Amino acid sequence: MKITAIRADGFRNLKNVDIALHPKLNILCGSNAQGKTNLLEALWLCTGERSFRGAKDRELIAADGKKLCISAEFEDNRRVQVIEYSFSRSDMRNKKLTLNGVPLKTPSELFGKLRCVIFTPEDLSLSKGSPDNRRSFADQSVSQLKLSYRNVVDKYKRILEQRNLQLKLIASGRSDDSMLDIWDTQLSQMGAYITMLRYNYCKKLNTAAAALYDEISSGSEKLEIVYSSTVYKKLDELDGRTDYKGELSEEYFKKLKESRSDDIRAGFTIHGIHRDDLLCSINGMSAKEYASQGQHRSIALIMKLSQAYILGEEMSDPPCILLDDVLSELDPARQSFVMNKIKGMQVIITCCDSSALTYTEGKLFEVSAGSFT
Ligand SMILES: Nc1ncnc2c1ncn2[C@@H]1O[C@H](COP(=O)(O)OP(=O)(O)O)[C@@H](O)[C@H]1O
Ligand SMILES: [Mg+2]
Numbered sequence: 420m421k422i423t424a425i426r427a428d429g430f431r432n433l434k435n436v437d438i439a440l441h442p443k444l445n446i447l448c449g450s451n452a453q454g455k456t457n458l459l460e461a462l463w464l465c466t467g468e469r470s471f472r473g474a475k476d477r478e479l480i481a482a483d484g485k486k487l488c489i490s491a492e493f494e495d496n497r498r499v500q501v502i503e504y505s506f507s508r509s510d511m512r513n514k515k516l517t518l519n520g521v522p523l524k525t526p527s528e529l530f531g532k533l534r535c536v537i538f539t540p541e542d543l544s545l546s547k548g549s550p551d552n553r554r555s556f557a558d559q560s561v562s563q564l565k566l567s568y569r570n571v572v573d574k575y576k577r578i579l580e581q582r583n584l585q586l587k588l589i590a591s592g593r594s595d596d597s598m599l600d601i602w603d604t605q606l607s608q609m610g611a612y613i614t615m616l617r618y619n620y621c622k623k624l625n626t627a628a629a630a631l632y633d634e635i636s637s638g639s640e641k642l643e644i645v646y647s648s649t650v651y652k653k654l655d656e657l658d659g660r661t662d663y664k665g666e667l668s669e670e671y672f673k674k675l676k677e678s679r680s681d682d683i684r685a686g687f688t689i690h691g692i693h694r695d696d697l698l699c700s701i702n703g704m705s706a707k708e709y710a711s712q713g714q715h716r717s718i719a720l721i722m723k724l725s726q727a728y729i730l731g732e733e734m735s736d737p738p739c740i741l742l743d744d745v746l747s748e749l750d751p752a753r754q755s756f757v758m759n760k761i762k763g764m765q766v767i768i769t770c771c772d773s774s775a776l777t778y779t780e781g782k783l784f785e786v787s788a789g790s791f792t
Contacts, residue, residue, distance in 0.1 A: 420534050420739050421765050422774045423460070423499070424492040429484040430455040432789035444766050445779030446790070448773040454789040455769035459741050463537060464765075465491040465502045467529030467557070471537055476511045480522045485509070492688065493533055496736045502533060530566040534738040536727040538720075538745045545719035546706050550696040557646075557697060560624070560726050564733050568616060575609040575692065578602055583687045590683050597680065606691065607671035611663040613692045614648055614671075618657045620729075621646040621697060626725055627725035628718075632701075635717050638639045640701050642718060724760050737764040744769055746776070 427436040432454045442552050447455045456472075460479075463471055470479065480487045486507040492722050493500055504515040504526075516523040518532060545552055562569040582602040590592035625644045632642035648654055650671050660667060674690050675682075699706040706718055731737035741762050746754050747770060770776070773783060782792045 420493060420736050421737050422491060422493045422533070423608075423716050424490075425458065425462055426490045427458060427461045427488070429481045430461045430479060430489055431481060433481075434789045436789070437790050438784060438791050439554060440765070440767070441780070441782040442765055444778050444783060445768065446771045446773050446776065446778075446783045447767065447786050448783060449772070449786030450771060453786045454791075455786050456743050458786075459537065459743050459767065459769065460740070461683070462491055462533075463535065464526070465489060465504055465699075466533050466535055467526045469526075469529075471539060473543050473717075474736055476506065477508065479509050480511075491533055495626075495734075501530065502529060509571065521633075527569060530562060530569065534730060534734060534736070535561060535741055536539045536723065536730065536738050536739040538723050539724065539743045540745060540748050543719045543745070543748060544722055545722055546699045546710065547715040547719075550694075553697040553716075554693070554695065556722065556726070557620060560622050560729070561616050563738075564620070565616060565731050568613075568675040571609050571612060574644070575606065575613060577688050578609075579654060579691070582606065584682050586688070587686050590686060596679065596683075598612075603672055603675045607668040607677065608664060610650065610671045610692045612665035614646075614651065614695070615660060615663050615667065617658055617692070617695070618646045618654060620649075623729050624725050626698075627728050628721050631721045631760070632717065633721065633726055635721065635753075640714075641703075642721070643700045643703075644722070645698050646785075647696045647698045648692075648709065649690045650692075716749070716753065719755060724757070727761070727764065731764070739765045739767065742766065742768045745770075746770060 421442045422440050424439050425436065427433040448457055460470055460472060460474070463744060464479075464745075486505060488503070488505040489504045490501060498606075500519055503517045504514070514526065514530065516526060516703050518529065523529065526554075545556060558569070558633065562572075579745065582599065585598055585602065587592060589596055620646060628644055629642050632640060638791060646654060651657065657667070671691075676686070678689050697708075701710060701714055706714065707753065727738055742757075746757070746768065768776070
């Protein structure tokens with residue numbers, strides 16, 4: 420996957436940006452608050468995902484502007500494609516999206532077209548921080564490979580909200596549990612499906628990550644990443660299964676039913692994919708409890724690198740790597756490890772000081788007040 424050109428205008432502080440990228444290395448360099456991350460965020464929207472900063476649509480349009488326009492031109496191993504993305508302040512829900520000139524209805528139709536993997540400084544706490552981040556990581560990884568997956572996760576979340584609301588109504592005596600069976604049947608089918616896909620992804624992740632960790636620790640430490648389910652006791656039994664509509668969803672349903680009275684007391688759903696986690700361990704010791712700051716960083720880096728490798732392998736085409744201010748957060752050894760591992764992929768790096776980077780070919784863009792030269 421090579422991005423050949425990016426255009427952006429009216430997106431946050433970006434003004435008339437129109438740049439042609441180098442097929443390998445691109446460095447966006449400038450002082451703070453000039454628009455480097457904004458450009459990556461604009462590009463990221465073209466992958467069909469929401470802003471990695473969790474921004475709302477209205478925050479994305481320039482404060483003094485009416486409309487934002489982004490376009491990305493890229494080629495995979497088959498052809499050149501163009502994504503155009505725009506919307507205006509007066510009608511933000513009505514997004515104008517096209518792929519090669521053909522209009523699309525929703526951003527999710529862009530999934531799988533422009534494939535990027537983004538590293539931000541926040542990702543460095545992937546293994547240390549809350550399980551929510553690791554679930555999002557797993558969901559993002561799976562949805563890059565299975566394009567319909569995101570819709571199932573979104574629908575699961577909507578139904579879960581309704582169930583939780585119902586639990587509170589029951590607890591306060593304003594409703595009975597007659598509706599719960601309906602929610603639970605739906606949650607079970609989707610939950611079984613999501614567990615199965617996350618579990619299978621985790622197995623691939625574990626293989627890729629263990630090999631990389633072996634390298635970064637010079638063979639002295641063994642990393643293991645396993646999926647941890649709050650519903651299924653014996654995850655090995657998920658191996659090779661595809662019957663998520665059958666027994667797997669019945670088992671999920673049973674778990675929800677069993678914990679129903681606890682759920683009503685708690686006011687939320689205690690078991691389910693929204694409470695699962697990815698457990699990392701080094702030499703058999705749980706990373707959450709025992710890993711040092713440096714080990715956490717290595718695990719996080721390696722999870723993201725593995726995400727890029729797995730995506731590249733499954734699509735027979737490596738993704739484009741976006742490194743937002745990450746290198747400056749790493750010591751020289753980890754910096755060169757990352758740079759070595761992404762050799763051969765197209766990379767866009769943002770930084771405040773490019774003198775620390777060694778490179779022989781690539782393009783350097785100076786970023787100032789939303790303009791790129
Ligand atoms: N909606 C907006 N309209 C205008 N400017 C914005 C908007 N959102 C953010 N900015 C500006 O963008 C700049 C931050 O850009 P960013 O890309 O995060 O900087 P950096 O180069 O440090 O990565 C700030 O100057 C901020 O005021
Ligand atoms: Mg930034």
